[in-house]
Amino acid sequence: MTPSPDHRRVTMSDVALAAHVHKSTVSLALRNQPKLNAATRERIRKIAEELGYRPDPMLALFNLHRRALVPPRSAGAIAFVSDLPTPAAFARSERHEGIFAAAREEAKRLDFTLELFLVGPAQLSPARLSQVLLARGITGILLGVLSPATRSLNIDWSRFCVLGIESMQVEPPVDNVSTDYCQAARLSVLQLWRRGGRNVGFIVANDLGAEIEGQLRAGYLVESHAKSLGRIASFCRLNEEDEDIGRMLQWIDDEKLDAVVGCGVNIAGLSTRLHPDLVSRITWVSIDTRNAPSAGLSVPALLGELGRRAIELLVMRLQINLRGLPPNPVTTFFPVEWREIEK
């Protein structure tokens, strides 16, 4: 920009004058601050554009520097929302606690604090949670792996910036980060194929949603078509708490399985309770490290990675004041790697 007498640089005051608002309102509008209603924001941004307003990058840098003189203050809190019944249950769940711990670390690195909020019958109701967060000025929400039963939360999303971690079942849908279960299933089938596994079945923990099972099925089917394996995906649901061994044995027998992939299920624990003949006849694979097998084939889930990436994405969106539900929901999948653990 070359300053010339009749082409003075356009300032926020010029925009304020043209828009008949105070210049602090212009500042809010240009930073897309949701305190201002959307129509006003849009109107002011349009006027600013017409007048040719450009933020001065040197000034922006200078302001950044000035702010850095102030002792570092937390940029704010982010809510990590879970629907587990109690804090004790949350701490017991490796999946939840693993994600939460990594997310909290990452939040700290970015000058945010991460706070756990539980919703449910014995805990906060979603409406109450929403009040608490608004009162405290918390706008960032991570849905920390909601259980399949929680299909919606009564929250006015337009006031919040929300991101789900493996909470694809929530309606209306939010953006999510997730382990790439489709790729994990493909990888498992491919590796089992190399080891001679032809009849592959999947055991899926009850606390994994139908969407995750759908991803596993899609991965299985597309890879088994490529390899001309048995075309029907064989799936068995298992409750982590009281593992129904009898039913599982029947299923393995009926389906004549020679390989079993467990997802979110304690494969190592299971196989200790089975007849040694069966254990050695079948190739076992574990997707997820919640119960890392002491030996065997596994596709470790990326709990920490999910937590970190979720925080990073949420913070970036908070910085540009993004609010509300996405008109076109997206899911970011993180691929897993194959691992073999020798006895």
Added chain:
Amino acid sequence: MEKSGNDAGRVTIKQVAQAAQVHYSTVSKALRGLGRIPPATRDRILQIAGEIGYQQDSVMQALAAQRSQCSGLHRETRIVFLSNRWAADDPEGEAFMLDSAVEASAPRSCERERVASASRSCERERVDSASTAESRFMRQFADGVQHQAELMGCACDLLSVGDEKFDIADIKSRLDPARTDGIIIGAFDPLLRQLELEWSRYAVVKIDSAFMLPEATLVANDQLQIAQTAFRHACRLGYRRIGMAVGQAEEEATQSRYSAGYYVVREELGLPEIPILYCREHRDDPTATARRMVDWVREHRLEIVLSSWNSVREFLRDGGLQVPRDIACMCLCLNVPDPALAGVIQHHFVVGQKAAEALALLIMRRKRGLAMPSAATFVAGTWQDGASAPPRDSREP
């Protein structure tokens, strides 16, 4: 900053240099205690600076300090959207053709010469319009990238490269590594298998081109969800014999995600298994493609075809079938709502936005070079009713 008066009297580093009879960069080093300057010289310069009243400008110092340690996104972050396959009528495509002097008409002209001769003119017209429709998505990707870049306060340049006359030296000459933080690779043509740049210099995100090296963070339309959505709607509308026809190259590009979506819903709903029709050459030889498609429809007594081609209706018509009287169809990659054509709208603009966002995240983490294994972000499509797939009950028996 006060401008008048003070500025004239302010002692600058250059005046110190003049008085000390050294270059001003030496003064700078002496003042900051950097570089290899004999201690005697340093002391002499500091003394002279003190004598003539040199004072560091705190504002400039602040700016310099901030600039040297700026982390994350700041105003100067610059990303480049690199692509070929612009629509023939897109100004971006034209710009390229002009400045690299590719011969007139569209870049694909020599492929098109191979189009069969019989109904040549009419076919060429259709191939052109179809490929234009398919290429228009590039403009939408680019718009999405630019929109998001603006929201995040970083600069974004579009860089278009040729198609057949693809020239790596040309790209390199127009990429300025010192000023470029990240590159988004637009959906390149499947003909191109590999792109070689100095990847370690940049953060990299790819759009829709999983088939192509290098491996990088991917952002794409969610073909898995899109195929599932179309299949479920076909079933809801009363269709049972549902077939899917997609391009071989596209399926390779997406790691068979359309197929995966088809298989999983077909199995869930327990509908007849019909082999997916993969076509290799639909752009080059539409007559053969139309014939293959219609043979496949007849062999499997299909009621509806789900296809990733915008021109699916024309293929069926050319093969002698009336849509929707003889066969219904859905398009899996609508660009805009079309009341005549049922299917799933793909949101290329959003894909562009998410690509810019993913790239900004990598830049923020100072992740340069190619990440293996890399994350993939998929944008869901939106169902759109249309006359090409009416509810089955309402059709003539």
